[in-house]
Amino acid sequence: MPTQLRKGAxxxxxxxxxxTHYQSSADWDGSSPLLMQCDEEPSRDTxxxxxxxIEFPSFVDGRALSIAVLLRTRFGYTGELRAMGATHEDIVxxxxxxxxxxxxxxxxxxxxxxxxxxxxxxxxxxxxxxxPEQSFQRIxxxxxx
Amino acid sequence: xxxxxxxxRTFVTERVAHYREQTERYLAGxxxxxxxxxxxxxxxxxxxxxxxxxxxxxxxxxxxxxxxxMLAKIAREYDRGYGHLSTRQNIxxxxxxxxxxxxxxxxxxxxxxxxxxxxxxxxxNVTTDEFAGAAFDEAIDPRPYCELIRQWSTAHPEFDxxxxxxxxxxxxxxxxxxxxxxxxxGLQVTRAPSxxxxxxxxxxxxxxxxxxxxxxxxxxxxxxxVLSYLEAIMRVYNRYGRRxxxxxxxxxxxxxAMGAELxxxxxxxxxxxxxxxxxxxxxxxxxxxxxxxIDPDFAAAQDLxxxxxxxxxPKFSRWLAQNxxxxxxxxxxxxxxxxxxxxxxxxxxxxxxxxSVAQWSEEFGYGEICISHEQNxxxxxxxxxxxxxxxQAACANGLGEANKGQLTDMICCPGGDYxxxxxxxxxxxxxxxxxxxxxxxxxxxxxxxxxxxxxxMNACGHHHVGHIGILGVDKKGSEFYQISVGxxxxxxxxQAALGQxxxxxxxxxxxxxxxEKILNVYTNNRYSGESFxxxxxxxxxxxFKEHVYANxx
Ligand code: HEM
Ligand code: SF4
Numbered sequence: 001m002p003t004q005l006r007k008g009a010x011x012x013x014x015x016x017x018x019x020t021h022y023q024s025s026a027d028w029d030g031s032s033p034l035l036m037q038c039d040e041e042p043s044r045d046t047x048x049x050x051x052x053x054i055e056f057p058s059f060v061d062g063r064a065l066s067i068a069v070l071l072r073t074r075f076g077y078t079g080e081l082r083a084m085g086a087t088h089e090d091i092v093x094x095x096x097x098x099x100x101x102x103x104x105x106x107x108x109x110x111x112x113x114x115x116x117x118x119x120x121x122x123x124x125x126x127x128x129x130x131x132p133e134q135s136f137q138r139i140x141x142x143x144x145x
Numbered sequence: 146x147x148x149x150x151x152x153x154r155t156f157v158t159e160r161v162a163h164y165r166e167q168t169e170r171y172l173a174g175x176x177x178x179x180x181x182x183x184x185x186x187x188x189x190x191x192x193x194x195x196x197x198x199x200x201x202x203x204x205x206x207x208x209x210x211x212x213x214x215m216l217a218k219i220a221r222e223y224d225r226g227y228g229h230l231s232t233r234q235n236i237x238x239x240x241x242x243x244x245x246x247x248x249x250x251x252x253x254x255x256x257x258x259x260x261x262x263x264x265x266x267x268x269x270n271v272t273t274d275e276f277a278g279a280a281f282d283e284a285i286d287p288r289p290y291c292e293l294i295r296q297w298s299t300a301h302p303e304f305d306x307x308x309x310x311x312x313x314x315x316x317x318x319x320x321x322x323x324x325x326x327x328x329x330x331g332l333q334v335t336r337a338p339s340x341x342x343x344x345x346x347x348x349x350x351x352x353x354x355x356x357x358x359x360x361x362x363x364x365x366x367x368x369x370x371v372l373s374y375l376e377a378i379m380r381v382y383n384r385y386g387r388r389x390x391x392x393x394x395x396x397x398x399x400x401x402a403m404g405a406e407l408x409x410x411x412x413x414x415x416x417x418x419x420x421x422x423x424x425x426x427x428x429x430x431x432x433x434x435x436x437x438x439i440d441p442d443f444a445a446a447q448d449l450x451x452x453x454x455x456x457x458x459p460k461f462s463r464w465l466a467q468n469x470x471x472x473x474x475x476x477x478x479x480x481x482x483x484x485x486x487x488x489x490x491x492x493x494x495x496x497x498x499x500x501s502v503a504q505w506s507e508e509f510g511y512g513e514i515c516i517s518h519e520q521n522x523x524x525x526x527x528x529x530x531x532x533x534x535x536x537q538a539a540c541a542n543g544l545g546e547a548n549k550g551q552l553t554d555m556i557c558c559p560g561g562d563y564x565x566x567x568x569x570x571x572x573x574x575x576x577x578x579x580x581x582x583x584x585x586x587x588x589x590x591x592x593x594x595x596x597x598x599x600x601x602m603n604a605c606g607h608h609h610v611g612h613i614g615i616l617g618v619d620k621k622g623s624e625f626y627q628i629s630v631g632x633x634x635x636x637x638x639x640q641a642a643l644g645q646x647x648x649x650x651x652x653x654x655x656x657x658x659x660x661e662k663i664l665n666v667y668t669n670n671r672y673s674g675e676s677f678x679x680x681x682x683x684x685x686x687x688x689f690k691e692h693v694y695a696n697x698x
Contacts, residue, residue: 060183060266062306066383069303074418090167090184097302110175120163123156125296128303132423134372135296136430141150 004082005092005114007101012118014111022053035084038063047075052082053102059088065098072099072129089113093120099129146207146513147292147437149257156299157254160261164188165247172244187267187305189260190246198563199238199246200263201253205273205291205315206234206516206523210503213514215256217499223249228499230484230492230520232556232607233312234272235263239563266394267305268298268379272314274322275517278438279479279525281471285334285342287317289434290371293426297372304379308386309394311379312351324518324634326350326358326641327610329396330378335365342368342431348378348408349400352604356643357397360405362412368431370416373424377416381408441511441526446476449529461536463589464547469532478529480510482522482539483546483554487579490572491557492520501542509535519556521549552594552664553579556607560600560617561624567600569617569624574598574656581657591664594677595634610634612677613663614644615656625650628659630689631681639678645686647693659693666692 001016022035033051036042038061046052052071054064064083071077082102083095092114095103105111125135135141149157164184171181185191191198201216208216216236220228223245224238231237241249253259262269271291278286294313298304304311316323317334325331331347344366350359366374378396385403387393400408455462470479482502485491494502502522506514509531510524517523522544527535539545548554555578558564560571575598582588597611608614614629628651632644651659666689671680681689 059180060306061388062304062383063388065303065306066380069380088180090180091306094302094305113170113175121156121159121300123152123159124302125156125299126301127423134423134430135152136427136433137423139152141152141433 003105003111005103005105005111005118007096012115014105014115020051020053022051033080036067038067040067042067042070042075042077044075047071047077049077049079051080052077053084054082056083056085056087058086059091059106061086062094065094068095068098068100069129073132087114089117092117097124097128097130146209147204147288147434153296154254154257157257157259157261160188160259160300161247161250161254164250168244168247183265185243185246186265187262188246188250189263190241190243191264192243196240197243197246199241199249199260200231201236201238201258201260202263202270203235203258203516204295205271205277205288206275206518207288208514208516209256210506210512210514212256212258213499213503213506215252215258217496217503219249219252220496220499226497227493227495229490229559230494230516230522232492232518232520232558232605233270234275234516234518235270236516261299262305264310266307266309266311268301268307268311268313271295271298272312272323272328272518274316274318275481275515275519275521275523276322276470276479276525277317277515278440279470279472279474279477280318280322281473282319283317283473284319284336285317286435286438287315287332287334288438289431290332290334290342290344290368291315292434292437293371293430294375297375304383307379307383308388309391309396311382311396321635321641322518324607324610324636324641326635327352327356327607328359330375331359332371337365337367344368344371344374346374346378349395349397349405350641351395351397352607352609353395354392354602354604355395355397356604356609357401358641358643359397360400360408362400362405362409369426369428370420370424372426373419373422374412374416376419376424377412380415381411385411440474441513443474443477443526444528446528446530448475449532451529451532454533458533460540460547460585461533463585464536464545465532466589467547467551468549472526474526476529478527478532480524480527480532480535481517481549482524482544483548484521484544485548485554485579486543486546487553487583488576489543490559490562491555491575494522498542498544501538502544505535505538519549519554521554547585548588550593550595551588552582552591552596553588554595555579556595556597556611558599558605560598560606564600564605566603567617568602568619569600569626569653571598571600571606571615571617574615574626574653577653577657578660581661591668592676595632596660597632607634608632609643610641611644612681613660618650620650624653626653626656628656628663628693630663630686631678633678647686647690649694662693663689 629644
């Protein structure tokens with residue numbers, strides 16, 4: 001049973017979940033949720049899946065972040081998007097901003113740390129999958145006097 | 146220069162708190178070495194051969210006098226009284242305690258500075274022309290766009306875990322003083338017929354083991370699309386750049402493997418979706434950023450000829466010719482304060498020197514300072530009537546050397562004295578060359594000459610683009626030096642080029658002799674007034690090879 005962070009209506013919480021049965025991209029026929037690897041191509045088709053998980057081979061591998069952004073912003077995917085594998089508490093805020101809403105807690109790591117590091121910053125310069133606007137479109141920063 | 150608002154300040158303060166918490170977790174044993182490594186690198190902290198090294202971000206080299214005084218204080222309180230100006234316009238401290246780094250970052254934050262993304266596989270500090278906003282040959286001031294990119298690339302949700310480090314340089318002048326051809330992305334800003342800014346994107350340049358000149362990927366990209374175009378490039382790189390071999394992970398390898406045509410196609414496909422999206426830069430934001438870079442209140446003045454002073458003070462005359470650069474405003478000049486003094490590692494400055502430069506900037510230059518990629522200080526706006534006083538003060542503080550652009554103004558990496566990756570030492574080589582060539586008239590006669598030294602193939606000293614490049618190599622366990630000729634970083638209106646290797650390498654004590662032989666080939670072959678590079682391009686490498694290896698057999 002994986003320990004996960006799940007995004008609820010208003011807050012994130014730590015839950016113990018049932019194992020999900022996934023099909024790999026090669027086998028995927030739409031009948032099960034899809035498990036993607038970092039080197040695979042997301043598409044309009046993929047976005048019809050009833051759940052997508054992306055495997056992190058290492059927490060320093062940022063490819064899944066781009067896949068998540070594409071699924072959310074290009075292909076209109078609104079279902080569950082799960083980060084699996086070698087996640088880490090210190091990448092949680094990136095995962096959140098790129099549109100993941102389920103984050104597996106990696107083996108031997110502390111779920112409460114993950115939860116505490118959901119959003120260490122209140123100010124973000126760029127837009128993201130969950131907040132498309134750039135800082136300069138969101139807030140008025142005035143002109144230097 | 147750019148000044149923080151509450152938004153910037155909130156972010157940097159929260160980042161310090163975050164890093165403090167990460168350091169505490171590491172010290173408590175909760176983060177393994179390789180996990181903490183990734184976090185500390187993104188906050189500027191390397192662990193080096195002798196001690197940790199903290200690289201502080203100086204955005205596109207710009208500093209206020211208040212900030213420079215803080216750097217002096219940090220050098221005094223946390224370091225051994227000096228700092229090191231880097232070839233990417235930053236400053237490094239070599240002896241901070243790991244546990245004290247959060248305190249240093251807090252001190253930096255108090256003057257609106259940080260060390261974010263100065264190392265690690267992420268987008269690094271943006272660099273530019275050290276005379277930006279002052280140069281006579283500038284079409285467009287690049288700094289508002291550097292700041293735009295700085296903000297956009299800071300803690301980017303998608304692009305902080307790239308295959309490898311990523312360096313962006315921007316220039317807005319005719320002469321490229323930012324070496325944009327050898328960066329992951331080099332941006333040339335020009336003025337579109339409409340009057341607004343537009344950008345050429347050169348992608349995949351770089352030095353290191355595989356030196357490459359960047360390919361022109363995007364041309365005349367209008368200013369409102371500069372972030373979406375960047376995003377397109379970054380996404381293609383983040384997804385397809387190699388991650389299996391760190392020596393093949395830079396974007397230059399991807400561009401080469403795909404070919405520039407296909408790479409451009411991928412980028413344009415991606416950009417097509419992004420182009421009119423939320424990355425579009427608003428006119429208000431450009432106006433806001435530009436408002437931070439308006440000219441200081443220049444006084445009406447005439448250019449001075451200094452005829453009498455030149456006659457009385459030949460050294461001052463030489464300094465004027467070498468270290469004083471033409472300003473867009475009549476009666477003003479940009480001044481290079483050289484750190485290249487024989488016996489001192491290039492780029493090293495003491496806390497006292499930093500305090501002095503801060504004071505001169507207030508007295509003579511509107512409180513603004515720039516760090517150049519040649520590892521010198523620049524005061525961008527000095528009234529010509531103050532030049533003599535500034536020169537005297539600089540001489541009294543070891544910053545008055547009249548050698549900018551000359552043989553002794555070398556770029557040099559820390560090398561084997563400090564760096565665990567080195568094949569050979571580089572600082573003693575620089576010093577031996579400075580000692581050999583100490584005749585000011587000879588140096589002046591040689592004219593512009595870039596000598597660049599790296600202690601290994603990582604090329605921190607940019608040896609490939611030195612007119613003369615020196616590279617430390619390991620030969621059966623002892624330190625040898627490979628010498629190349631004819632490289633160029635792209636300044637002075639010349640095309641950037643990579644140097645050609647002369648031949649077999651040399652022992653350290655032979656290096657000054659070899660340099661002398663190379664210079665003899667130049668002086669014997671040059672036409673009157675012809676530069677080293679022009680002579681090299683005319684006669685080719687063979688005469689150099691022949692003379693250098695003539696008696697070797
Ligand atoms: C002291 C220890 C240092 C270490 C261990 C180190 C390590 C490295 C490594 C491994 C690379 C190659 C990266 C690659 O090709 O992907 C590199 C490149 C570079 N380093 Fe350093 N460096 C050090 C100090 C410095 C200093 C002091 C400077 C500035 C004076 C510097 C400036 C650069 C630059 C500009 C490059 C980029 C070359 C390129 O375009 O590929 N480094 N460094
Ligand atoms: S070039 Fe090599 S020796 Fe010099 S600082 Fe870089 S990694 Fe170290």
